[in-house]
Amino acid sequence: MRRGFGVRLALANSALIVLACALLSWTLVRSDLREIGRGLADRGFALGEHLAREAELSILSGDAESLHQLAQMARAERDVLYTHFVDVEGRVQATLGERPAHRAHVPAVGALPPTDVDAWEFEVPIFTTDARPQREELLGADVVDRSGPSGRRHQIGTVLVGLALDPLRAHSDRVAVTAATFTVIVAVMAVLSAILLASAITRPLKVLARAADRIAGGELETQVTLQSEDEVAAVAESFNAMARSLALSRAALEEHRRTLEEKVRARTERLETVNRELDEANRLKSEFLATVSHELRTPLNVIMGYTRMLAEGAGGEVTGEQREMLESIHRQSKMQLDLISDVLDFSRLASGRVSMHIERFALGPLLEEIRALHVGRQAGGQVAFVLDVAAGLPEMETDRVKLQEVVRNLVDNAAKFTQRGRVGIEVRAGNLPGWVVIAVRDTGRGISAEDLPRIFEEFRQVGEGTTRTTGGVGLGLAIVRRLVDVLGGRITVESVLGEGSTFVVEVPCRLPRKAPGEPAATPVLGAVPR
């Protein structure tokens, strides 16, 4: 059952007060009883000692009548149940009153009187003094110690005085009843006051709770009115201020939301316009690039074709000097065509318009084809092209053409900067399951440490006079990096100037195919960690 705050407060308060009252009453009753018991003990001992003093003569003389008178005198005292005089040999000399069966000797000082006996018995010895001169006195000694007992005082009997405990018990009962009554009255008052107090506390809380419910239901104009000036009223005032602030905030929020929607709508419209303009510009650029490509490649192919034909003697015998000229024209045209191809490829990659053609293929033959191509190109045979493919590699399922272009570009690059020595292609399984690592190592001139961070930037040629020596516009490695990105991999490079370079490409073996109707993969540049 759920108990309200008021009930809990009343219960806790009442329990605490009842406990305190009970504890206080118990303590007072015990203290009172102990005090009374002490007084009773003092009185009993005082009476017993008085009787013992008075009985000395009567015990010595065997005056039972005087002892009886003493007992009667004691009996006149309140609470005295009996008085017995016994001589030192245990003979009862005088007795008045009966010793109840349930009696107890006086306990230790401060102890509570017993509750299960009818009388408290005080046993006081009766002494007499031997006033005869001691041997020393008889011999005329000057100093005789008479202060200590030292045989001058000896017991001649005992007086037993019994005090009734009934009055003490009656007093104890009265005190207990009074304490219990007091506790009950205080407890009832505590319960009533706790209920009133709890009501005084919970009533405004309930008002606040109802107001909070209305505010939660959207009635932000709700205000709480309490007819008090206490802490709860301060809470109500704060509550009202909060509600007002909440209403103002919601109005401001509504206004802000409305304004924001208008701004979003306007910006969306602008973005759509710009997007349309960008699409148009992109389309125009593609058309321009296609046109340029066509318009540039066609004459260059023609030039190269005819140059090849002239060099082969289709137009008549050519001299050696003429042949060299034709070879030069063909070579420059080829370079120009490669340059155009690079620019177009980079343009296509940069625009994200890349089509993925995923197919299954073995990596070894692909790389062997590249190696063989470069071996065939090499004239002097001063560079060894080596292919090292680890056994057990899985088949690749990715864009074969793009991966081939990556490796070809890297090998081209290595061959370009390696005059003699070795260009190696090493393939092994990657550290991650389902990945392969393709490393292209050369013993060329290497790359300086300060150039290494920039070698994958577009149009960046590193090394002094490189362009003049090797040709190109600095797009090869930029294209490689973007292709690796498209393949979902990453590329790193290590190089020591004068000793060679190593480009390491890590790509997943399997690139997921796109569902039908899904747009071609358009990886965002820089999406793959490097």
Next chain:
Amino acid sequence: MRSDRPFPRVLALGLLAVLVSAAPLAASRGPTVAIVTSSRVGPFETASRAIADLLQQSPRQPEVLTFDLEGERSKGPDVLAELRRMNPDLIVTVGSLATAMILADSTQRTPLVFSMVLYPRQSEFLSNPTRAVTGVALDVPLEIQLQYVHRLVPGARRLGVLYHAGETGLIVEAARRIAPSQGLSLVTRAVEQPGNAVTALGELMEEVDVVWSVADSHVFTPQTTSALILAALRRRMPLIGLSTAHVKSGALATLYCDYEDVGRQTGELVVRILDGARAEDVPVAGPRKVSLGLNLRTAQHLGLDVAPALVAEAREVVR
């Protein structure tokens, strides 16, 4: 108990006595005897009743008026006034207080017979100039007393006594003279007031073997009696008391009179005087019966062996 209005009470008693005693004799108008008691303590009451009974049974059956001083000397004037008014033929006093009070009235000549009085001669009761005085004293002869001391404590040589010179000096001097005949020497300590009695006893006990008592109101009072007996017991000192009450309280022994017999003896003297004898011709008598009281418990405490003959002789024994 002390009364705030003594006279009406005394008067009422007197009138009651008159009504009770005089009615049968109203026709003959016999002699009138007034009995004045010092108080109504046991011995006085016993003696007083014995006197009255004997007079009632005597042939002359005198009218008996009874007055009680209740132990208060201050009641004397009222009683004397009433006696003057009643004018009895004879006054009987019971106790020293009543005797002294009546004898102090020198305006009357009514003969006086005292009873229950100790040492009447030493108290100068017998030398009254206006009245004829006789009576029965309580004095046990000193010789007898000292004999019993010797029998009770045969080894005792020094006998001590406390006394007030003005009250019992003559008695003590008489005892001093007699003591050697019993092989005793009397050692005395004078006491000026009761408050000094216990201290004086302590000093006395340093020098004696047994303590003897004389009826001296400066020594024995209700306040000092128990203290004196207790001091003697603590000292293991035999103390010869004055009464059986003393013996019950711890005194070793006492010689006491038969108070009823003393009363009857007094009544007989009154009858003789009423029959015509002159009071001044009737000698003062002593007690006819003397009894021994013994406290064997005290004797045991003292380590004293009391002779079996004495025990057999004793009329009252505390065992």
